[in-house]
Amino acid sequence: MPRAGSDRTLLAAAAAGDTGAFDALVRSQTPLMYRVALRILGNTADAEDVVQDAWISAWRALPRFRGQAEPSTWLYRVATNAALAQLRRRRRTVSLDADPSDGMIVVDDAVRPEDAALRDERTAQVHRAIAELDPSQRIPLVLREFEELSYEEVAAVLQISVPAVRSRVHRARTALLARLEERR
Amino acid sequence: MTSPCGRDPDWLVEIAAADPDAPLSRDAAEHLRTCRYCADRLAELRERLDRVRATVAPPVRTPPDLVGRSVAAVRAIRGGGVGSPVLVAQRGGSLRISEQVVALLTRQVATELLDPVAGVRLQGIVGDGEGLALRLAVGYGLSLPDVGRWVQRAVGAALESTLGVAVPAVRVEIVDLLVPSTAR
Numbered sequence: 001m002p003r004a005g006s007d008r009t010l011l012a013a014a015a016a017g018d019t020g021a022f023d024a025l026v027r028s029q030t031p032l033m034y035r036v037a038l039r040i041l042g043n044t045a046d047a048e049d050v051v052q053d054a055w056i057s058a059w060r061a062l063p064r065f066r067g068q069a070e071p072s073t074w075l076y077r078v079a080t081n082a083a084l085a086q087l088r089r090r091r092r093t094v095s096l097d098a099d100p101s102d103g104m105i106v107v108d109d110a111v112r113p114e115d116a117a118l119r120d121e122r123t124a125q126v127h128r129a130i131a132e133l134d135p136s137q138r139i140p141l142v143l144r145e146f147e148e149l150s151y152e153e154v155a156a157v158l159q160i161s162v163p164a165v166r167s168r169v170h171r172a173r174t175a176l177l178a179r180l181e182e183r184r
Numbered sequence: 185m186t187s188p189c190g191r192d193p194d195w196l197v198e199i200a201a202a203d204p205d206a207p208l209s210r211d212a213a214e215h216l217r218t219c220r221y222c223a224d225r226l227a228e229l230r231e232r233l234d235r236v237r238a239t240v241a242p243p244v245r246t247p248p249d250l251v252g253r254s255v256a257a258v259r260a261i262r263g264g265g266v267g268s269p270v271l272v273a274q275r276g277g278s279l280r281i282s283e284q285v286v287a288l289l290t291r292q293v294a295t296e297l298l299d300p301v302a303g304v305r306l307q308g309i310v311g312d313g314e315g316l317a318l319r320l321a322v323g324y325g326l327s328l329p330d331v332g333r334w335v336q337r338a339v340g341a342a343l344e345s346t347l348g349v350a351v352p353a354v355r356v357e358i359v360d361l362l363v364p365s366t367a368r
Contacts, residue, residue, distance in 0.1 A: 019262065023255050030251045035244040045305060048250055049295075052257040052308060056291075059258050089299070126239040146240045173201035173233060180232055 007071035015062045022062070026055050033079045039142045040083040042131040046090065047083075054082035069156065076149070076157040080139050087135050129179040137172035144169045189219045196222060200229035253308040253319075260311040261287045272349050286343075286352060290316050293342040297335070304331055307359055315353035321360035332356040 007029070013021035033054050037047035058078045065074060130138060143154045144165070151169075155162045187193055199212060208216070216223045261284060270286055272279040291309050298306050303323030310317050318339065322331050336356050343351040 019259075022258065026254050026258060027251050030254050031244075031246040033254075034246045034250060038244055039240060044247075048247060048253075049306075051250060052254050055254045055258050056261050056288075059262060122235070123239050126236050130236075130240070142240075145237055170201050174197055176236060177197050177200060177229055177232060180236070 007075070008067070011062075011065060011071050011074070012067065014059075015065050022059060029075055030055075032075065036076065036079040036142065036147065037083045037086075039130075039146050040080065040135075040139055041086060041090075042127050046086055050079070050082045050086045053085070054078050057082055073153065073156045076143065076147070076153075077159070080143070080157060084135055084139065125180065129176055132179060133172055133175055137168050137175060140165050140168040141172035141176070187219075187225070188221050189215070191215070191219075191222065193225070196226050196229060200226055200233060204230075256310045257291075257308050260309045260316060261291070268352070270347055270349060270352065272347065281347060286347070287311060287316060289346060290318075290339065290343060290354060293346070294318050294335075294339050297338050297342060303362060304335070305362065315355060317355040317357050319357045319359045321362050322358050323362040324364065328358050332358060 007025065010021045010025045010028075014025060030051060033051045034047055037050040037054070038044060041047050041050065055078075058075070061078070069077070130141070133141065140154055140158065143149045143157060144151065149157070151162050151165050154165045154169075158165065187196075195212075199208065216226060269283050270281040272281065287309065294306050294309065298304050298320075303326050305321045307319040307321050310319060318335060320331070320335065322328055336354060339354055340351055343354070
């Protein structure tokens with residue numbers, strides 16, 4: 001989760017009308033927004049659009065931010081809502097042929113070309129399998145497994161119960177295993 | 185496919201999809217102690233999920249200009265960018281449409297217009313106090329003046345149809361070129 005203290009200060013100042021504070025929040029938290037959007041959408045161009053939409057939504061929602069939620073929870077919620085809206089817009093036009101691993105940066109570069117090719121294929125398979133999950137499973141999976149939020153934090157972000165999060169993450173893992181099995 | 189021990193293989197998927205620290209039922213624990221096939225298969229499934237985590241976990245590189253574009257997107261929406269509100273004369277009074285609404289509408293109209301268009305992407309919207317500028321990335325090979333004129337006309341017409349009056353100036357800036365490897 002992002003650091004809470006400074007974000008809370010910036011959010012409080014932004015909610016009080018300090019536009020500079022909001023700009024500072026955008027500067028510090030855009031990497032988080034982009035990472036979450038990319039992991040949910042699996043497409044760099046869509047993720048970039050979503051980040052801008054998310055910040056506009058965040059700015060418009062500022063008057064309703066009264067500090068009840070943790071700033072990180074609020075930011076994750078804004079990012080996931082914007083990503084979900086994009087998924088709904090894209091639902092009819094998403095091409096599963098597109099390489100959803102585009103833009104995912106893998107750090108271990110010191111590998112032989114043939115290993116890199118195999119790794120890239122496996123990486124693409126994994127991202128395709130995640131991209132095919134229903135958003136109701138994909139988003140909890142991304143937040144829990146890849147953003148490493150606790151079940152309670154995911155529940156707070158998605159505003160659903162902890163048992164519901166547990167169930168969706170479990171179903172997502174099951175579906176993911178089934179899809180990867182099909183592609184062996 | 186059935187396991188050599190006669191169990192439905194899906195029961196292993198269910199166990200693998202559970203949290204790593206989730207306790208096993210007495211029956212499952214006993215079976216996994218005695219059935220080599222199921223124990224190996226469970227290890228294989230768990231390893232597959234670990235590979236998924238390892239594949240998605242590496243850091244994501246934020247596009248270098250995304251922070252700037254996000255700040256500009258918010259600034260364009262929060263006012264001052266359009267120049268002045270739109271006033272619509274009506275019988276018995278007038279309708280005032282705020283700068284913020286005009287900017288939001290322009291963003292929405294441009295997004296919907298360009299979404300299905302191959303080779304043209306909306307990078308962002310900025311306002312300089314005198315009007316809004318649509319910043320575009322355009323595919324290599326397209327006529328930039330033609331694209332610019334078409335976008336300006338189409339967005340202007342869509343805005344005019346919604347607002348019912350002549351629209352504020354909308355400029356088009358082509359700020360990036362989509363080369364074949366990035367023009368998705």
